[in-house]
Amino acid sequence: MxxxxxxxxxxxxxxxxxLLAGCGDTGNKPEAEKPTATSSNVxxxxxxxxxxxxxxxxxxxxxxxxxxxxxxxxxxxxxxxxxxxxxxxxxxxxxxxxxxxxxxxxxxxxxxxxxxxxxxxxxxxxxxxxxxxxxxxxxxxxxxxxxxxxxxxxxxxxxxxxxxxxxxxxxxxxxxxxxxxxxGSFMWYQKSLLDKLGVLEPKTTDELYSFLKQVKEKEPNLIPLGGSKIDSLIPLIKGSWGLGNNGASHPNVDTDPKSGALRFIPVSTEYKEMLQYINKLYSEGLLDKETFSANTDQMIANGTQGKYAVTPGYNPEATFRQKGYVGGLTLKGPHGDQLYANVGSxxxxxxxxxxxxxxxxxxxxxxxxxxxxxxxxxxxxxxxxxxxxxxxxxxxxxxxxxxxxxxxxxxxxxxxxxxxxxxxxxxxxxxxxxxxxxGSEGMPASVEAVKKVNAQFVKEVWPPFTYTPEEADKLSALQTDINTYVTEMQAKFITGNVPFTEWDNYTAKLQKMGLDEYMKIYKAAYDRYKK
Structure with a gap:
C-alpha cells in the first residue's frame, strides 16, 4: 500500500x-482569433x-x-x-x-x-x-x-x-x-515484546533468528514473523547478502561487486543463501504460512489484533491500526554485508x-x-x-x-x-x-524508522531504464517467462517443496529460457542510462 x-x-x-499584445489595428481581426485555450488565453x-x-x-x-x-x-x-x-x-x-x-x-x-x-x-x-x-x-x-x-x-x-x-x-x-x-518499508518490531523479553532490536540475521525463536517458545499466541507477502520481506533482507546494491527499481538485477558487471540476482550464490535462510525460518514455524497465500484478509485480521511480533512492510499504524511497533535496524548478514537495498529512485x-x-x-x-x-x-x-x-x-x-x-x-x-x-x-x-x-511513509514512526537505516542506503540508486521498441518487444517476451519462473521457484525453495539440491537445474532452465539475451538487452539500456 x-x-x-x-x-x-x-x-x-x-x-x-x-500574441495580440502590442499589435496595432485590431479592428479587422477575424472571429476565429477570439481568445481560446491557445497560448493567448493562458x-x-x-x-x-x-x-x-x-x-x-x-x-x-x-x-x-x-x-x-x-x-x-x-x-x-x-x-x-x-x-x-x-x-x-x-x-x-x-x-x-x-x-x-x-x-x-x-x-x-x-x-x-x-x-x-x-x-x-x-x-x-x-x-x-x-x-x-x-x-x-x-x-x-x-x-x-x-x-x-x-x-x-x-x-x-x-x-x-x-x-x-x-x-x-x-x-x-x-x-x-x-x-x-x-x-517506505521496514522491519517493524513490537516494542512491548522486546521489553518483555529483555532484548534489543536485532542487529544481524542471526539475532533476528534467535529473537523469532524466543517468540515462538515464550509467546505461543503470537506469530513470530508475518503480516505481508514474501515480496515485502525479501527487499528488507536481501542487502544482508549484498544483493540489490542499486536499489529497488530493479529487483532482479544489480551490479556484481567482484566484476563490476550486471548481475542477475536470482541465479547468484548469495541469493541461494538468502533463500536458505528464509527456508529455515519457514520450516521452523517462524515465518507465517500466510506469507505465500492469497489470504490478505486473514493477515489484516491478525495484524489488527497485534498478533505479529515482527512484520515487514509499511507502518503497522497505517496497515493494522497498531501503534506499538518500532522500525528496526539494517541487519548485518553472515558475510558482513549490511545494505539497506529497498531504496527507491x-x-x-x-x-x-x-x-x-x-x-x-x-x-x-x-x-x-x-x-x-x-x-x-x-x-x-x-x-x-x-x-x-x-x-x-x-x-x-x-x-x-x-x-x-x-x-x-x-x-x-x-x-x-x-x-x-x-x-x-x-x-x-x-x-x-x-x-x-x-500516509504510511509520512507518519512520525516511519520518519523515525528511516533514521536507523539511512546510513546503509545503497550508494547508487538506478531509476527505471528505458528501452527501444525492438528491445522492449524482445524483453517482454523473455521477461514474462523468466520472472514468472523465478517467483514460482522462490516460493518452492522457501517452503521446501523443491529441495536446494535442484538449484543447478533451476539455473540451467533459466539459461534455456533466454537469460543471456535478457541480460544483453538490460545492459544496452543500462549503458544508455550511464551515457
Missing part, C-alpha cells in the same frame, strides 16, 4: 504572452490558468468505486482556482489497464491520460505513433515547477527522457529529502500523465498538471483544504482533521481521505514531500 503522493510547486508559472503566471474557461477530457483510474472524480472536492476546488474544467472518464483501478487499452484501440482519445501508468515502452510506442505529444517544449515554456526540478536533478530528466530524446509522459517524483518515502512511474494529439489546449493542460509539482499544489493534492480536511498545528505543521485520522464510521485513513482527495492508491503526476504527505 505504498501511497505515492505529491508535490506541487510555487504558483508562479512562465507563460507565453498574448495567463502569464499564478491563477487562474486561463482567462476564459476551457474544458479538457481526461481518462483516469480511481481506487474506490464509490468515488466520482467529476464531483469530488479536490477537482471541484481546483476548477474554481484554475478556470480549467476537467471532465473525467474514471474507471476502477482493477480495470485500468484493460479500459485504457480499449480507449487507445478505439482511436477516440481523451485530451490526456492521468494516472494511467504507462510504461516507458508504451510511452515511446504511442509517442512515435503521434498519439502522445512531445512534452519537451511544453515543459520548457509552461511547466516552471517541473522545469526547476529537472534542472536541479539532471538524473530525473535523464530518467524520463526516452531513447529518441523526447519526453512523452510525466512521472511521480519523490523529493530527495523525503527518505522515508524513498524506502526519485522517479516513480514515468507514465502518469500524457497529453494526446486530440488536445486543443496543450498549454493550459501543461500548466494545470505542473501545479501538482509545486508546494501549493502538492499541499492541495495531498492535504486538501484547511479546516475541512486538514488543520495547521501550532508549530506550523499540517495534519488531517480528526474525522479523517479517527473516522467515527470506522473508515481507514485512506477511505476517509478518499471522500475528498484522490491520492490513496498511487498513480498520479506530482511530487511527494514529507511536510504534505501523511
Amino acid at each position: 505504498k501511497m505515492k503522493k505529491w508535490m506541487a510547486v510555487s504558483m508562479g508559472t512562465i507563460m507565453i504572452s498574448s 495567463t502569464q503566471s499564478g491563477m487562474p490558468i486561463v482567462k476564459e474557461p476551457v474544458t479538457i477530457k481526461v481518462f483516469s483510474g480511481k481506487r474506490f468505486a464509490s468515488q466520482n472524480l467529476n464531483d469530488i472536492m479536490l477537482w471541484n476546488e481546483y476548477k474554481k482556482l484554475s478556470n480549467v474544467n476537467v471532465v473525467w472518464n474514471d474507471v476502477n483501478r482493477e480495470q485500468l489497464i484493460e479500459k485504457r487499452n480499449i480507449v487507445l484501440a478505439s482511436g477516440d482519445y481523451p485530451d490526456a491520460f492521468y494516472g494511467s501508468r504507462f510504461s516507458s515502452t508504451e510511452l515511446l510506442k504511442y509517442g512515435q505513433q503521434g498519439v502522445f505529444v512531445k512534452l519537451n517544449d511544453l515543459i520548457d515554456k509552461y511547466a516552471p515547477n517541473l522545469k526547476r526540478i529537472l534542472e536541479q536533478n539532471p538524473d530525473i530528466k535523464k530518467a524520463i527522457t526516452l531513447p529518441d530524446g523526447n519526453i512523452y509522459g510525466l512521472p511521480t517524483l519523490t523529493d530527495p529529502s523525503f527518505e522515508a518515502m524513498r524506502s 526519485l522517479v516513480g512511474s514515468l507514465g502518469n500523465f500524457a497529453i494526446t494529439k486530440n488536445n486543443k489546449n496543450p498549454e493550459a493542460t501543461m500548466r494545470w498538471v505542473d501545479y501538482l509539482y509545486s508546494d501549493e499544489g502538492a499541499k492541495m493534492f495531498f492535504m486538501g483544504f484547511e479546516n475541512v480536511t486538514y488543520k495547521k498545528t501550532a508549530d506550523g505543521q499540517y495534519e488531517y482533521v480528526d474525522d479523517i485520522k479517527n473516522n467515527p464510521k470506522g473508515l481507514t485513513q485512506d477511505q476517509a481521505v478518499g471522500q475528498y482527495l484522490t491520492w490513496p492508491g498511487g498513480g498520479y503526476p506530482g511530487i511527494l514531500k514529507q511536510q504534505f504527505f501523511k
